[in-house]
Amino acid sequence: MQQDVSRRFIRSTTFCFFLLLASGAALTFYPGGIFGISGLIYWLIDFPDAAISVAIMFAISLVVARLPESALTRIGLDAGDPVKLVGLMACMGLLLAVAGTRFVYHEYALSMDEWMPRLQSEIFASKALTATVSAEWRPWGHMIYDSFATFDPDSGQLASGYRPGLAALIALANVIGNGAYISSFFFAGSIILVALVTRQIAPTLPRAPVIAALLMVTSSQALVAGMTTYAMPAHLFFNLLWLHFFLRDRMIWHVVAALIGVITASLHQVHMHLFFALPFFVLLLNPLRLGPLLIYGVIYLIGHLLVIGWDSVLISETTGKTSLGSETTREILARIFKLPGVTDLSAVWTNLGRLVLWQNLAFVPLFAAYFLLMRSYRNRLVVLLLSSTALSLVPYIFLMPDQGHGWGYRYLHGLLGNLFIVAAIAWETSLANQTYTRIRTFVILLLIASPLIMFPIRGFQVSSFVGKYHQATTWVHSLDADVVIVDDFEVPIGSDIPRNSALAPERPVVMYMHTASPEDLSRLCSRYDVLVLSGEDFEHVGLRPITFTLPIVVNAHNMLLDTMDASGCRRLSTEPSESGAAQQ
Template sequence: MSTIHSFALMLLLGASAAVLELSGLTFQTMSHTIWVVVGVPGLLAVLGCLAGAVLFERLAGAGLVARLERLDPGRVPVWAIAVAATALAAIAVQLVHHDHAFSMDEWMTRFQGALFAEGRLTGTIPAEFLPERRALYHDFARIDGATGAVASGYLPGMAALHGLFALVGAGSYAASAMVGLSVILVAAVARQIWPGQAAPAVVAALLVATSQQVLAAGSTSYAMQAHLALNLLWLWLFLRDRPVCHGLAALVGIAAASMHQIHVHAFFALPFLLGLLRPFRPGLLLWYGVSNLLGHLLLLSWDPLGWAGAASAAPAPATGAVAATLARIAGWPGLEAWATVYGNLVRLLAWQSLALLPLLLAWAARGSRQRVLLMLAASVVTTFLPYPILMPDQGHGWGYRYLHGIIGNLALLGAAGWMAIAGRAELARLRAAVLLLLLLTPFVMLPLRGALMRDLVGRYAEAERLVARDAGIVVVDDVGIYYGADLVRNDPFLEERPLRMRLSLLDPAQIARLCRAHRLAYMAPSEAAPLGLAVPDPQALAGRWPGYRARIEALRACPGGAEAVQ
């Protein structure tokens, strides 16, 4: 096994994924845009670095190989790696992401986190704007039409973490802190697997700390980095195999399930819990079964609208969402879903440390098959299982965010790969090439990814600043602007001005009523296009959406005319 195998595999996977993406066989959503703008240049850089490692392994002089071999990973303090990774993620919050919640998943975390920081469960829509309530917030928000109570539709864990950090003015850095915690915990788990050996713990820590996906997620408000940290904490407690640790592990599992979606941690933990069947440990099985059942029932009962005293929960569309989910479960994913999932798996590999793939192949070829490592591999598979059926398209996200929680598994398997090649004289060149790839990741891949992400996120951050103009209400053309609905972001009490509203969810009568009471502005496709946001052809748009022209005419008919209507 050598770096040529890693290069050949990445070339095959990347080329086939690119063909599927660019031929239109995948879902043409924001994930496709990210693939084109950030993914393709990044993939080419990954291939270039792997090709360089191949040449190094074949052609480097013995002296250079020996110098790299002297870089003993076991001498690097894990705490220093954790601090550096946390700092990089925190710097990227501003430098790369403009402190902007790129996706509505991130925005809803901040929205609900701000409520929690004030000691509230819900916001309130004033009675004046109740008729336009759905135009004011994204579909991810839950709204009570009778009382105007509004809250995030997600489970509360990540929002609570964000709110806790927001109390000291650091809400945007909650995920960054989870990066450092993940680095420390993956090293701690490695020490359990290889007691008394420093190198595998440091290698695992470096693979997490130089993961492009980890550092990208750590600079966002996604729950994914918290999932990774809590999964590793759960695993560390589980492997200690003491009564108090199993008690705490169950609580950590419930906390992990509360972060975003309830199933994420359950599929991660499944192989380890099934391992309690052989040897059969009925007491532990009962403990985890009962605690998870009660904890998950508690999470399923989470209803901020009801708990805040609202008369009713969110409206009927929830029933339709459940029916749609059941229909997806009953059906087999089509070609579009499988092509998208395949591309996502390639993203997962391309967004890790450059050293990970060679180390995974080394483990697969000659590594240990001890029980815990096989469980880690099985956990990767079980975590993946729901997504081809339930959510084949991730939409926004860096790398493959749905599998973010198993990056620790991959790092530990990579550490097993390092152990498989360590100390073998005939593999000195391979070890040196792996160390070179570890060095190339922060110095080549991270700056490149950061620049590409900064450009894409910056387009929407600039559009958000453009929406926040001097007006009472800004009507955003969410049909004529690609992902224009993401620009409609209002505070939980509608105290800040301007208010933003989605054009597609306002009828002409509502527009006329708002015009009489407020000064309206219009965020038009012609304003978004110079910022780099995609806009469809206006004629095709009008033909595809019959109500479009009527809404535009209603805006033109406003007293004085809505600003920027063309």
């Protein structure tokens, strides 16, 4: 009887995994919620990985279905000292992430979410809150720095438009080392913390912490994020750290947890920590505990007001202006909030498929086992973990259904610990004994095969993708000119190429074309030696030009090109010697 249940479970989870990924792929065609850089990454990386992952799971399911009972009982996870095992996994994770930062991610800040904290960290390192763009370059500041930065053309004041927390941590890391590697340490710390929190939530399940740590260290999403300067690895680390102190349930630790919550809110977006933490406050309501609630209320109120006030108070006070022209948090939310349509829901569904795809494949049957196989184990903290995850998804349905850049589903990255704890509990309560030996063998083989096969594949894919932009940035900033203009009408995600210093941009100063007006270009080209790079000029690094047909875009683009030609700008594509050198 149990063998029939096991075979049905394996077949069902494999089919559901395939169905999740196949439906996500179909939804990219219609109604098509995934687009832009998100769509590019999906079709270059996620879609082929989905085919490989389904093939792996299907092949292992066939092998396990044919194994005799005697073989099943010989396959197991021999448990050693949990503390030593978790420590070893944390060290392995740190080494992999550090090596990946250098050799896979090239220490590069690919997206604006990665670059803006580095830009602000440079400003913080100068012991200032904002930088001052020199009078020479001030008229073109909006072309030098992306719109994600806050720039005042009158005073020349410049700052990141992001929350300051991660930038401050990177600046601190730069004092003692290299801030580009900070997420590697957040990743390693998360491996330890997920085991620690699992032990707090399920103290009667001694092997669950090891399984949770194993799922973390073998998560492609967690590992690759540990190579970046996204805020998401820090969110994961601080969420788990907050939960650890919250569950210690003493007044002093609640104070510490509240302060950690404020730090977490300062990393990227304020809502991320609040939606994560909200379900756990139920524990302070039944029975009612006014002391801890008062601690969180006071510290969160003051701390979050300071964090929210970063763009409207700290920057404006430094510049002596009431506004730098950038939107406040309330204005941004009012602009992007909308009731979700079919396109938005399809984007969220596809991204949930990405979330599952970028984990160890064993996560699929383990998570399913919690709901389908477990009978006697009940823990209200697990319900809160699941509620925290579901609640954290809600804002993105209404605000940002698609994620743009990202590996896996970065908007739920801070919730990976929740999911791995639930999966680890499922292992201990449903699969650790001899009841479902076939399912247990299926999970063990997936635990082993997934990182062995997918880590090298994803390492190559990410290195290839990021490497193109790293090469492009290095090349562009080495050209012989006063100014280099990237034609980001033609270059795919050309905004990921210019990387100018916040304090003292060095020649060549690299600028975006899409933010320029004809007057900007006319004055620039008449004053400086300006080199214009078309989409074709980037083919030597593997970036193919974009073709666009929308008349309004074509006309605007042609107007800018004509202005630059008439004003004496050079085009690399019309200079045989330099163009030829570029191709080499």
